[in-house]
Amino acid sequence: MLQKFLVSVFSAIVISLILAIYSYTPQLERLSNSSYASFSGLVSLYLIYITPLLIIIGVPVSIIIEKINEIKLIRSTVDNYFYNIGLYTLAGGIVGNMLFLFISVNDMINYLPLIFFCLFSSIVFYHISLFIRKLRNPKY
Numbered sequence: 001m002l003q004k005f006l007v008s009v010f011s012a013i014v015i016s017l018i019l020a021i022y023s024y025t026p027q028l029e030r031l032s033n034s035s036y037a038s039f040s041g042l043v044s045l046y047l048i049y050i051t052p053l054l055i056i057i058g059v060p061v062s063i064i065i066e067k068i069n070e071i072k073l074i075r076s077t078v079d080n081y082f083y084n085i086g087l088y089t090l091a092g093g094i095v096g097n098m099l100f101l102f103i104s105v106n107d108m109i110n111y112l113p114l115i116f117f118c119l120f121s122s123i124v125f126y127h128i129s130l131f132i133r134k135l136r137n138p139k140y
Contacts, residue, residue, distance in 0.1 A: 092122030
């Protein structure tokens with residue numbers, strides 16, 4: 001459980017950094033008389049929103065995916081990798097649709113960015129989970 005918590009915190013940091021890089025406006029491109037957030041301000045803002053979501057939603061979904069993995073019959077590591085990518089992507093899509101239904105039912109403009117964000121977050125979560133698992137058990 002502690003490992004899943006660490007994965008969710010590290011995933012939140014990585015996702016926040018990527019989103020901040022994407023949405024940051026450099027000094028030379030800023031318009032006059034307009035307000036812009038600093039890079040650290042963007043990272044901290046994204047961390048405030050993403051970390052609780054990953055802890056509350058990502059950890060239980062990851063535990064459910066691990067339970068599904070216990071009953072599968074795939075032995076190859078490559079097949080296992082793509083099987084897990086599919087499971088995490090499916091879980092990200094389901095979570096994205098559920099968040100869309102709860103947050104913005106009538107706002108279809110935000111549907112695709114939200115789904116893309118959830119799919120991307122689930123794949124980042126899985127890869128960081130693999131990385132931490134590899135650090136803890138080098139034979140894995």
